[in-house]
Amino acid sequence: MAEEYPQYYTYERRPVAFVKAPDGGLFVWALSPRTGEFQLDKSYLDKIWFGTTADIDTLSRDEFIQRVEEYRGRYLRGEGPAYALYETINGLLDAARAEPRPLTPEEKALVHTLRLRVHDLFEAELRAQGRQGTPEDA
DSSP: OOOOOOOOETTEEEEEEEEEESSOOOEEEEEEETTTTEEEEHHHHHHHSSSSSSEEEEOOOHHHHHHHHHEEEEEOOSSSHHHHHHHHHHHHHHHHTTTOOOHHHHHHHHHHHHHHHHHHHHHHHHHHHTTTOSSSOO
């Protein structure tokens, strides 16, 4: 049976996507903690497919988007509406950790919704700059 793409993973918490290239090859995209855009990086192909002792998760697209925004929110700093949403999300998470307690169901739902909203904002900003956002089918 042939592999189906795209495939979404986290490798040591870094979001990585495998997407079929138009020529039948494979694009391997990894999220940059410096810029928040996806960059081609085939080194993850062997790491994910052929096993390591690393922490690797296979994700649905929806789970992947949540992890992308969790990662961006952890590593990126800047100005503008997307960064304000990252600060809001981090504030909710930090408050729960400080108490210490798990997020309430309402807080979990709010974080999920805010991550979807910030994903749209950040992706639109990347596209406007001609940069690579979250990979989809080629």
